[in-house]
Each structure stands twice: as C-alpha cells, then as structure tokens.
Amino acid sequence: xxxxxxxxxxxxxxxxxxxxxxxxxxxxxxxxxxxxxxxxxxxxxxxxxxxxxxxxxxxxxxxxxxxxxxxxxxxxxxxxxxxxxxxxxxxxxxxxxxxxxxxxxxxxxxxxxxxxxxxxxxxxxxxxxxxxxxxxxxxxxxxxxxxxxxxxxxxxxxxxxxxxxxxxxxxxxxxxxxxxxxxxxxxxxxxxxxxxxxxxxxxxxxxxxxxxxxxxxxxxxxxxxxxxxxxxxxxxxxxxxxxxxxxxxxxxxxxxxxxxxxxxxxxxxxxxxxxxxxxxxxxxxxxxxxxxxxxxxxxxxxxxxxxxxxxxxxxxxxxxxxxxxxxxxxxxxxxxxxxxxxxxxxxxxxxxxxxxxxxxxxxxxxxxxxxxxxxxxxxxx
Numbered sequence: 001x002x003x004x005x006x007x008x009x010x011x012x013x014x015x016x017x018x019x020x021x022x023x024x025x026x027x028x029x030x031x032x033x034x035x036x037x038x039x040x041x042x043x044x045x046x047x048x049x050x051x052x053x054x055x056x057x058x059x060x061x062x063x064x065x066x067x068x069x070x071x072x073x074x075x076x077x078x079x080x081x082x083x084x085x086x087x088x089x090x091x092x093x094x095x096x097x098x099x100x101x102x103x104x105x106x107x108x109x110x111x112x113x114x115x116x117x118x119x120x121x122x123x124x125x126x127x128x129x130x131x132x133x134x135x136x137x138x139x140x141x142x143x144x145x146x147x148x149x150x151x152x153x154x155x156x157x158x159x160x161x162x163x164x165x166x167x168x169x170x171x172x173x174x175x176x177x178x179x180x181x182x183x184x185x186x187x188x189x190x191x192x193x194x195x196x197x198x199x200x201x202x203x204x205x206x207x208x209x210x211x212x213x214x215x216x217x218x219x220x221x222x223x224x225x226x227x228x229x230x231x232x233x234x235x236x237x238x239x240x241x242x243x244x245x246x247x248x249x250x251x252x253x254x255x256x257x258x259x260x261x262x263x264x265x266x267x268x269x270x271x272x273x274x275x276x277x278x279x280x281x282x283x284x285x286x287x288x289x290x291x292x293x294x295x296x297x298x299x300x301x302x303x304x305x306x307x308x309x310x311x312x313x314x315x316x317x318x319x320x321x322x323x324x325x326x327x328x329x330x331x332x333x334x335x336x337x338x339x340x341x342x343x344x345x346x347x348x349x350x351x352x353x354x355x356x357x358x359x360x361x362x363x364x365x366x367x368x369x370x371x372x373x374x375x376x377x378x379x380x381x
Contacts, residue, residue, distance in 0.1 A: 047080030082322035086290035089328035097123035099153035101132035283322030
C-alpha cells in the first residue's frame with residue numbers, strides 16, 4: 001500500500017501482478033507531528049536506479065557450461081529505488097533525484113516508482129540515448145548472486161534544479177574517499193541526514209575517508225563494515241567507537257539483530273532479530289534503514305526504532321527482490337495479527353512489539369501475503 005506525495009493514497013501493484021489498482025489510505029506515521037510550514041518532503045535521496053531482473057527458485061548456484069532454469073522471476077526498479085520504495089510504502093513523502101534512460105527499462109522504472117509507489121520524481125531526469133543500468137540477481141540457499149551492467153549518466157545539459165529540497169530527512173550512501181556537497185547543504189538547511197555505506201573496494205577502511213559523517217545524525221553500517229572501519233572485533237564495540245564520530249551509531253548484525261548507541265543521551269539499545277526463513281536478502285539493508293528513519297522522524301524510543309527496522313527487514317527477506325519485497329503497513333499489521341494468533345515466535349516478541357498495538361491499521365488480509373510479480377510489458381487494461 002502506498003501513499004502519494006500529497007498525502008493521499010497512491011496506487012499499488014495488484015497481488016496477481018496484473019497492473020495497478022487504486023488503494024485506500026493506510027497510515028501516515030507522522031500525522032501527529034505535521035504542522036503548517038513543514039517541508040512538503042519527508043525524505044530526500046539520490047543515486048542510481050537499476051532495472052532488477054530477479055530469478056528465484058534455483059536449487060544451487062549456476063554451474064559453468066550448463067543451463068539453469070529458475071522456477072520464478074520478476075522485474076522491478078532496483079538500486080536506490082529499493083530505499084525510495086521502502087520509505088514510500090511506510091507512508092513517508094519521498095523525493096528521489098535520479099537519472100532514467102529513455103529506453104523501455106527506464107520508462108518502466110519511472111512509471112513503477114512515480115505512479116506505482118507515489119514517489120516524487122520532480123528532481124529526476126530522463127537522459128536521451130542513455131540505456132538504463134541493469135542487474136540480474138539469482139537467489140538461492142538464502143543468498144543471492146548479482147551481475148550488473150551500466151554506464152555513468154552524462155551530466156545534465158541544463159542546470160539541475162536546486163538539490164536537495166527542504167526535507168525533514170535525507171538518506172545518503174557514503175562513498176569512501178568522496179565527499180558530496182549536497183550532504184553538507186542538506187544538514188545546513190536543517191535536514192536530518194542518515195548515512196549508509198557500501199563495501200570499501202579499496203581495502204583501506206580508513207575512517208577519514210568518511211568525511212561526510214560530520215554532517216550526519218545517524219550512521220547505519222553492517223557489522224563487518226563497522227568493525228573494519230573501527231579496527232574492532234565486536235559489533236557493539238564498533239558501534240561505541242562510531243558514536244564518537246556521529247551522534248547515533250546503529251550496527252546491524254544480521255541474524256543477531258541490531259545494536260545502537262546515542263552519544264547525545266548516552267543511551268544504548270539492542271534488539272534481537274526475528275526468526276524467519278530467508279528467501280532473498282536483496283534490499284534488506286535498505287528496508288532496515290527505511291524503518292529506522294520512519295521511527296526516528298515519528299519520535300519513537302530508540303529500542304522501538306531498532307525493533308521496527310528489524311521487523312521490516314525480516315518481512316522483506318521472506319520475499320524476493322529489493323523494491324518488490326519492501327513491506328507496507330498492511331504487511332506489518334498482518335504479521336502482528338499472525339504473531340498474536342500463533343506460537344511460531346518467541347513470547348518475548350509479543351512484549352517487544354507491543355508498541356504496535358496503538359499504531360497499526362486493522363489487518364484485513366491473511367498471512368503470509370502473496371507478492372506482486374510485475375514484469376515488463378504488462379499494462380493496466
């Protein structure tokens with residue numbers, strides 16, 4: 001279920017993958033704090049949009065010299081679109097600045113994000129003659145292997161619109177050794193900047209390469225990244241070390257959950273992961289960040305933010321794809337209803353997620369939910 005940038009409900013993919021269908025409003029997590037004069041945008045982000053082609057149902061990795069048949073497949077916007085979709089499905093008014101090719105892939109991604117998810121693409125552009133970046137992802141044994149191809153988009157011929165726009169928050173992917181002027185600009189204008197980071201291909205893992213952290217409110221690396229940057233052998237020690245460089249350090253620990261340290265208050269929190277059978281972990285980190293940003297902007301306690309982020313990530317890995325698997329409030333509500341009806345989770349989860357009681361809409365669909373499988377060429381009649 002999606003919410004448009006004007007606060008009304010946007011269309012959603014039909015569960016059978018036939019196209020788009022109108023949807024009723026579900027939940028605005030910031031409704032109680034919105035006020036006149038607030039920015040129209042809740043979260044701004046920028047990056048590269050890929051067309052993701054996902055093959056599922058593989059029993060093992062492809063073997064050289066053979067042909068493997070997958071039992072399932074789907075196509076969806078990927079790359080930064082994973083994060084943008086996750087934010088929009090949680091009800092945040094999301095603005096994305098990205099380049100789109102003028103090929104069919106680019107047209108499909110633009111339509112899926114703008115019309116399908118209600119994401120504001122007013123700061124994005126279509127590049128004539130530039131083909132869309134593509135990633136093929138193969139999911140098997142709870143992991144995935146990806147092959148990507150693409151070229152950097154040429155610079156715009158006309159001056160780009162002012163970026164970033166006024167926004168409550170921005171999400172930035174830090175690139176080791178490179179500073180992005182827009183991050184400092186956003187922080188200076190009052191946006192709360194949440195930073196993620198990718199694998200350091202240089203092997204340096206030098207904290208000084210992350211100079212933009214000085215403009216960030218929160219940094220959310222995974223355990224391996226955090227330990228490498230801090231030269232520690234414990235994710236919790238890494239989080240404490242990172243909290244000396246950024247107000248809020250959040251380290252994700254996979255099946256062990258997440259740990260956070262708030263250096264402004266001295267508070268720390270740890271929440272265990274929810275036990276699920278993982279189908280495809282693609283985009284789970286993006287979904288975690290989106291859940292944490294949602295809870296932070298809504299003013300929730302630190303432990304609740306961690307728990308909610310972990311829950312949304314756990315729901316996402318049970319489905320395939322990045323943006324395809326990002327849950328919305330209906331999925332969260334269905335999970336909570338299921339949890340209270342069955343005993344397949346620890347009783348501690350009932351206590352840990354009790355904060356959802358006063359927040360969620362009524363779950364009207366069974367659990368588990370059947371996901372959309374959009375593929376190129378299907379059009380709404």
